[in-house]
Amino acid sequence: MIRAETIRDRHEAFEAADTITLDETQRHRRRMAMVSDNGIAFLLDLSGARLLREGDGVVLDDGRVVKVVAKPEPLYAVRGQNAAHLLTLAWHLGNRHQAAQILSDHILIRREPVIREMLQGLRAIVEEVDAPFDPEGGAYGHHSHGDEARSLTAAHSHHG
Known part of the structure; x- marks a missing residue:
């Protein structure tokens, strides 16, 4: 073979x-x-x-x-009211260990009704989409992304 x-x-x-x-x-x-x-x-x-x-x-x-x-998969596109709100939503998703693809104006996650309900309770805009899913590798992963996506760790380390 x-x-x-x-x-x-x-x-x-x-x-x-x-x-x-x-x-x-x-x-x-x-x-x-x-x-x-x-x-x-x-x-x-x-x-x-x-x-x-x-x-x-x-x-x-x-x-x-x-x-x-x-291959496109059934996902949620999560959008915030503004950039700070989107970061807050990303924090909540990370706190629940959700695999997430972080883009400049939205986050892609797998469809899960309980998570959707939580996000909507936090005033997120949640849309069902079918799209390729390329989640972040995690703090210890070996995945790198271009300009379209950034890890939350990098975003949080520059606040001083």
Whole structure:
């Protein structure tokens, strides 16, 4: 079976032989048999578990690269009344250990009615959306983001 032991970062240039469309849970892997969108079967065999990001390339041992596509999932887009309110909402979500993708004007989270009710009680605007989900890696994760998203840890460390 074809093996894949290396991931090309999404910011590197590469030519993709195919794509593989996976939701966020399916993209968090270390070792698993996979099949690309057009039928290339391979064994993902990484040294450690990691979250494959939209645009990353899975390098097959025959030299081909399969580009990762994030499958849209049912999510909530959470918006605040203003930037400070959005940060407060982000704090409440983090306090409840919710996986979250932080964007400049909203937060994406998995749909969960109890959390929606809490957010609406805090005057958040909560909209159901279907979108790719690329959550923050957490304080000890090895995920980095571009200008569109920032970790809350970085936002809180610059208040002095």
